[in-house]
Amino acid sequence: MNEILVTRSSMPDMEEYIDEIRDLWDTHWLTNMGKKHRQLQSELKEYLSVENIELLTNGHMALELTLQAMNLTGEVITTPFTFASTTHAIVRNGLTPVFCDIDTDSYTIDVGMLESLITDRTSAIVPVHVYGNICNVEEIERIARKYGLKVIYDAAHTFGETYKGQGIGSFGDASCFSFHATKTFNTIEGGAVCFRDKELGNRIYDLKNFGIHGPEVVEGVGANAKMNEFQAAMGICNLRHIDEEIAKRGKVIEHYRKRLGMVEGIKINPVQENVKPNYAYFPVVFDEKVFGFSRNEIADRLAEHGIFSRKYFYPLTNTFACFNGKFDVDKTPMALHIAKRVLTLPLYADLPLEEVDRICNIILEKIR
Numbered sequence: 001m002n003e004i005l006v007t008r009s010s011m012p013d014m015e016e017y018i019d020e021i022r023d024l025w026d027t028h029w030l031t032n033m034g035k036k037h038r039q040l041q042s043e044l045k046e047y048l049s050v051e052n053i054e055l056l057t058n059g060h061m062a063l064e065l066t067l068q069a070m071n072l073t074g075e076v077i078t079t080p081f082t083f084a085s086t087t088h089a090i091v092r093n094g095l096t097p098v099f100c101d102i103d104t105d106s107y108t109i110d111v112g113m114l115e116s117l118i119t120d121r122t123s124a125i126v127p128v129h130v131y132g133n134i135c136n137v138e139e140i141e142r143i144a145r146k147y148g149l150k151v152i153y154d155a156a157h158t159f160g161e162t163y164k165g166q167g168i169g170s171f172g173d174a175s176c177f178s179f180h181a182t183k184t185f186n187t188i189e190g191g192a193v194c195f196r197d198k199e200l201g202n203r204i205y206d207l208k209n210f211g212i213h214g215p216e217v218v219e220g221v222g223a224n225a226k227m228n229e230f231q232a233a234m235g236i237c238n239l240r241h242i243d244e245e246i247a248k249r250g251k252v253i254e255h256y257r258k259r260l261g262m263v264e265g266i267k268i269n270p271v272q273e274n275v276k277p278n279y280a281y282f283p284v285v286f287d288e289k290v291f292g293f294s295r296n297e298i299a300d301r302l303a304e305h306g307i308f309s310r311k312y313f314y315p316l317t318n319t320f321a322c323f324n325g326k327f328d329v330d331k332t333p334m335a336l337h338i339a340k341r342v343l344t345l346p347l348y349a350d351l352p353l354e355e356v357d358r359i360c361n362i363i364l365e366k367i368r
């Protein structure tokens with residue numbers, strides 16, 4: 001049986017990667033902001049159309065250290081419909097997450113509800129661009145300005161996207177990207193933060209390198225989150241092919257949409273206006289009453305055929321066992337509704353359209 005996993009990491013030809021890393025055997029410079037690191041940094045700055053970017057060892061450290069560098073206090077408004085990383089980065093900074101519900105179309109933060117959650121303890125908003133759907137950045141900016149709040153986007157899913165022609169990483173005070181193996185663009189593990197204020201960037205740089213500010217000056221109690229040269233070399237190679245990869249992912253999604261878009265009981269995110277997409281994920285939401293089968297039944301049926309989808313994002317982060325029932329999930333009913341019904345289907349650049357048909361046939365069999 002031909003097994004299909006939910007994703008498959010993009011890799012350059014082996015020769016291309018070997019060519020890229022060859023000179024590391026001359027220099028023996030393997031990490032600590034070497035040549036590859038600096039090259040990738042400048043290439044990404046251009047590709048993402050952002051003013052400033054700092055590379056890190058992964059997307060989680062980008063989030064965690066950015067929040068730390070801002071010296072935030074009290075409460076941070078975010079959504080539970082995300083990967084563990086977003087909520088953990090807040091909690092690990094000693095901050096209290098306050099969960100806002102999500103919008104029915106994009107599954108990003110519900111800006112209609114956001115303002116009602118702001119208290120005098122609120123210091124920041126951490127909205128998540130999910131699946132490549134971007135948040136309502138304009139409304140978030142308006143609210144943040146009105147109340148003097150920082151905005152740190154979790155942009156792990158929106159590599160390379162633009163909104164009204166502007167790089168998505170240029171919104172808010174900072175945007176954190178993930179270059180994990182499973183993401184649209186990868187450096188094996190890796191991440192970056194794009195930011196507005198250069199001073200903030202300096203603090204993040206210090207935090208990623210033990211707080212070392214000069215050869216003999218240690219100014220902060222930093223961590224270690226440096227992207228190494230092998231990671232950066234992978235990024236340099238993958239970036240050469242990224243437009244082609246995204247275009248191929250787009251073809252896969254177009255085919256899924258054609259097959260599933262009009263089916264009663266299956267909900268697919270509407271295409272967002274003014275957004276250059278990156279086709280990061282393909283989530284579908286099953287309404288069992290109309291469609292006839294639940295998300296879990298479909299996931300099991302696909303698995304019987306060796307096709308592995310993911311219940312991404314389920315469970316919601318505000319229901320995680322580690323939080324011991326501290327958060328009331330009834331305050332985010334839409335997030336709960338979607339989390340119980342959503343399934344992300346296999347998606348990667350080289351997924352053949354015949355396999356997309358096979359997946360859709362399995363999903364649609366037994367209905368009519």
Ligand SMILES: *Cc1c(COP(=O)(O)O)cnc(C)c1O
Nearest residue numbers: 058059060083085156178179180
């Ligand atoms: C992948 C991901 C992260 C964390 O990134 P890593 O590079 O795996 O540390 C954070 N937030 C979201 C929404 C993600 O999908």
